[in-house]
Structure formats: structure tokens, C-alpha cells
Amino acid sequence: DASDIEKGTYPHYMLKEIDEQPLVIRNIISKYQDENGQVKLDEEIRHAMNAADRIYIIAAGTSYNAGLVGKQLIESIAKKPVETHIASEFLYNMPLISKNPLFIFISQSGETADSRGVLVAVKKLGYPALTITNVPGSTLSREADYTLHTYGGPEIAVASTKAYTAQMAVLSLLAVDSAKAQGFELDFDPIKELSIVATVMETLCDQKEALEKIARDYLSVTRNCFFIGRASDYYVVLEGALKLKEISYIQAEGFAGGELKHGTIALIEKGTPVFALATQEHVNLSIRGNVKEVAARGASPCIISLEGLNAEDDQFVVPKVHEYLTPLVTVIPMQLIAYYAALHRDCDVDKPRNLAKSVTVE
Numbered sequence: 001d002a003s004d005i006e007k008g009t010y011p012h013y014m015l016k017e018i019d020e021q022p023l024v025i026r027n028i029i030s031k032y033q034d035e036n037g038q039v040k041l042d043e044e045i046r047h048a049m050n051a052a053d054r055i056y057i058i059a060a061g062t063s064y065n066a067g068l069v070g071k072q073l074i075e076s077i078a079k080k081p082v083e084t085h086i087a088s089e090f091l092y093n094m095p096l097i098s099k100n101p102l103f104i105f106i107s108q109s110g111e112t113a114d115s116r117g118v119l120v121a122v123k124k125l126g127y128p129a130l131t132i133t134n135v136p137g138s139t140l141s142r143e144a145d146y147t148l149h150t151y152g153g154p155e156i157a158v159a160s161t162k163a164y165t166a167q168m169a170v171l172s173l174l175a176v177d178s179a180k181a182q183g184f185e186l187d188f189d190p191i192k193e194l195s196i197v198a199t200v201m202e203t204l205c206d207q208k209e210a211l212e213k214i215a216r217d218y219l220s221v222t223r224n225c226f227f228i229g230r231a232s233d234y235y236v237v238l239e240g241a242l243k244l245k246e247i248s249y250i251q252a253e254g255f256a257g258g259e260l261k262h263g264t265i266a267l268i269e270k271g272t273p274v275f276a277l278a279t280q281e282h283v284n285l286s287i288r289g290n291v292k293e294v295a296a297r298g299a300s301p302c303i304i305s306l307e308g309l310n311a312e313d314d315q316f317v318v319p320k321v322h323e324y325l326t327p328l329v330t331v332i333p334m335q336l337i338a339y340y341a342a343l344h345r346d347c348d349v350d351k352p353r354n355l356a357k358s359v360t361v362e
């Protein structure tokens with residue numbers, strides 16, 4: 001049961017929480033479907049989505065990274081314009097707000113002060129707010145008009161894993177529900193596709209040895225490393241880099257593949273690890289081109305690709321899932337690589353220095 005907060009036989013909560021991801025996805029599927037196996041959200045939330053002419057997603061840290069994927073899901077499936085903002089920056093330079101906005105707050109804990117600051121401000125302006133959280137009774141949940149529960153069970157490790165994939169799963173359901181409410185024909189059955197995701201997650205969680213070896217080969221001694229991706233892979237590499245820096249203290253940056261040449265490539269030295277995510281046909285050649293560019297400058301590339309688009313010597317291949325949901329599975333090798341890198345460096349995996357699970361000060 002995902003709500004069991006004992007570590008059991010696991011050495012760390014983080015590893016346990018990574019392994020719980022298939023269970024959490026299945027939990028979400030069962031909580032958000034009706035008796036006919038159809039996605040069903042609260043009427044109120046459906047109406048709020050329907051009424052919105054633009055959606056503003058507000059979040060911090062890993063939840064922000066989920067919000068980037070959320071923008072893509074809602075725009076592709078529900079055809080509503082979405083902006084994703086870092087909570088702590090939003091009020092400094094507020095965008096022009098549309099006539100009928102809906103604010104969506106994404107927060108594992110529901111207690112992040114930066115996000116709450118925005119919620120208080122937008123409520124004062126009279127705008128509707130929905131909170132997507134793992135903790136329904138939390139401040140952000142109570143103070144918003146609506147709540148969607150991510151059903152992840154308690155997340156103890158400071159580095160967020162299962163909450164991130166749960167947030168993206170719930171965002172996909174929100175997008176589908178809104179599309180249906182608008183009468184769109186969908187060629188995407190989220191219940192079926194999320195079940196496939198859960199199964200693929202299991203397969204990936206069974207490949208710990210291979211991922212531990214990658215962590216050992218690439219990250220044992222390095223001081224820095226890069227993660228590159230394009231299109232939706234870019235959002236996932238931001239999360240991959242964040243995971244690695246949080247728990248292993250290796251300086252890690254996620255970059256859009258095409259942006260490398262505009263500066264960052266100057267940092268590539270002999271042996272610099274570069275993790276490249278290549279899971280989308282339309283950018284496959286371009287991202288592999290970036291890998292060649294860094295390799296020519298001495299980098300050690302590690303390519304994580306999708307089955308069917310992979311080259312024979314790619315370091316890790318992820319089974320295919322629906323393209324909308326690819327980020328839910330490609331993040332798993334990144335989480336496990338970060339975990340093993342931290343372990344090999346004797347870091348305190350569950351309680352990294354200087355970080356708190358929930359930050360209740362601005």
C-alpha cells in the first residue's frame with residue numbers, strides 16, 4: 001500500500017518511493033474512473049476548466065517541472081492556452097491576465113509559501129483556483145476553490161519522485177476530462193494508456209543494476225554534468241538534472257539541445273558526462289546531432305532513448321508508451337541514476353544538506 005510509511009526492507013525512502021510509482025499510477029486510475037471505465041472528475045472542476053479561457057499553472061521545484069509537462073498536456077488534449085510559472089517569480093512580473101483565467105497550483109505538500117503567496121494574491125483579485133496536491137487538507141488545498149488529489153501516499157524523501165509522476169498523471173486526466181466536456185473526439189484513452197505506463201514503470205524499476213552501472217561509469221568522479229533534450233524531453237531533463245543536484249551535489253544543468261551551442265558548450269571538457277534524452281521522432285536527428293557535437297569536444301555522452309527510435313549502442317532504452325505520457329516513464333531512469341550517484345558518493349539520499357521537504361518561508 002502506497003500509504004505505508006515504513007521503509008520496510010528498503011535502504012532509503014527515495015528508492016521505495018521510486019518503486020511505488022506503478023502502484024500510485026494504478027491508484028490514480030482507480031480513483032478517477034467511473035463505473036464505465038471513463039475518466040470522471042468533479043463537475044465543479046469540469047465547469048471551472050470549461051469556463052477558463054487561459055490557464056496559469058503556478059508551482060515550485062519538481063512540481064514546476066510537472067507543470068511544464070502539464071502545459072503541454074492541457075494544450076494538446078484540451079486545446080486551452082496554458083502558461084506555467086515559477087511561484088516565487090510570478091508576482092514580480094505578473095503576465096497580463098486573461099478575462100476568465102483559472103489558476104492551477106501544483107504542490108506535493110500543499111504548504112509551499114511561494115505558491116501560497118500567489119494563491120492569496122489571485123484570490124484577492126477574485127480569480128478561481130484549483131490545487132493539485134498530495135495532501136488534501138493542506139493550506140493550498142483549503143484556500144483554493146477546488147482540489148485534485150494525486151493519491152501518491154506520503155512522500156518522505158526530500159527529493160520528489162512519485163509525487164512528480166502522479167502530478168503529471170492527474171494533469172493528463174484533467175486535460176482529458178476538459179476535452180470531453182468540450183465535445184472533442186479523442187484518440188487517446190488515458191485509462192488504458194496509464195495502465196501501460198504503470199507496467200512500463202515496473203519494467204524500468206526492475207533495471208536497477210543497469211542504472212546503477214551507468215551512475216558508476218558516468219558520475220563517480222565528475223564535478224559537473226549536463227542533461228539535454230528537446231521538446232517534451234527538455235522538460236524531463238530539467239527534472240533529471242534537479243534530482244541529481246539535489247541528492248548527489250554534482251553540479252547538473254538541464255538544457256534544450258539547441259541552446260547548448262549558445263554558450264553552455266564552452267563548459268564541455270574531456271570526460272564531461274552529458275545525458276541526452278531521445279524519445280521523439282521529430283527531434284531524434286537534432287538531439288543526436290547535439291550528442292555528436294559534445295562528443296567531438298570530448299564529452300562522455302549517455303543516450304537514453306525510446307524503443308524503436310534507439311540506436312544499437314544507446315546506453316539505455318525505455319519501452320514505448322503513448323507520446324503524451326512519455327515523461328512519466330523517462331524520468332524513472334533519471335531518478336534511479338541520481339539515486340545511485342548519491343549512494344556511491346555516500347550522500348544522505350533521503351535528507352540532502354540544505355534542503356527541506358516543504359519550504360514554508362518565502
Ligand code: G6P
Binds near residue numbers: 106355
Ligand atoms: C521543496 C522540495 C522540492 C519540491 C519543492 C516544491 O524545495 O525540496 O522537492 O519540489 O519544495 O514543493 P511542493 O510541496 O510545493 O511540491
